Amino acid sequence: MNNEQLHIDTSAAEQKIWSILSTVVDPEVPVLTVLDLGIVREVQINGGEVEVIITPTYTGCPAMDMIAMNIRLAVAEQGYKTVKVTSVLSPAWTTDWITEAGKEKLKQYGIAPPNPKQQVCNDKLFAANEAVQCPHCNSHHTHRISEFGSTACKALYQCDDCKEPFDYFKCH
């Protein structure tokens, strides 16, 4: 599923909601919109009620409640009286749903974007660190400092060439 496909055949009214959603950002990674993240599944308009169906990124992500509130506010500000945000779990979100534009924005922001999931999500012990490119100097000579970083979605890396530490949006 990607956002381009979802836009096809939606009515003009729904298009309007999608364009409002393109202004709602992730409070923890404010360069990414909810569309860049790929968490909006569906927009439905039933009579006067707007329903936005989203999916959580990580199970314990504390930003999800705020994202749902920001979506309600943004849509309400445009004159829609009843706005409902529904969260569905299945199918489970994966970092593969982050758009290419979103990945580029992450890099510009100084966060290494996720590698494709199939390369790295496994339970092999002491596996060689995945090659993560430094978002500052583009070197691939980097190493992992910790699998767990400043938020649930990130791991901490350091570049061996420019020496800068950086966050890696880990594969999910």
Next chain:
Amino acid sequence: MTNSLINYTLHLADTTLILSQRNSEWCGHGPILEQDIAITNISLDLLGQARNFYQYAAALKNDGSTEDSLAYLRTEREFKNLLLVEQQNGDWGQTILRQYFFSQYQLLLFQQLQQHSDEQLAAIATKAIKETTYHVRWSSEWVIRLGDGTDESHNRMLHAIDELWRYCGELFEAADYETAMGIDLTSIKQTWTEKVTAVFDEAKLPVPQNVFMQSGGKKGVHTEQLGYILTELQYLQRTYPGAKW
């Protein structure tokens, strides 16, 4: 069937909530900053899982219960968490070993739940399984690092095994609601034992044999540890009922 589903969902919710609460005691006390952040990240993942399970249980009960009332207002005997997860943190080695035993179990359980006919349980398991995979990798690497580390770390891991192994039998003893839900713990036990044995071999740690196993948590019969946890966890809502941030 609905009763079994509610009880089973509460068992999953309670287990993840209590382990989350235990791990969160490390916040600000981890051996080094990165590992302090790691264990609290794991706490957060478990809390998120607990919320999903509690929300589902509340919807199934349909009696005005909420995720908050289920977490904050049930008594010790109503909690169905595994005994393993309520045990004290002890030292870092003991915390790590508890996490490893649990995460290895949870990964196998969630792999099975992904196929379960109850769609919401399957969805929660599918959502959480990638996080759990990270937990297994992190905790098993630590078991090996400490077990095959210095004499001091090795001895502490032996002590941790002594403290925790007796609570692992319960993981595979099916409660009535697990049997009713068709959960196959026998196959999980076999794979869990193989995985743990492989990690222990690499960690140069012995796999205990013929240990008397404690059980009861799944039925609400707990060790004294749970009372202390609930006292802390539920204090605010017990003292100031209905208080909100």
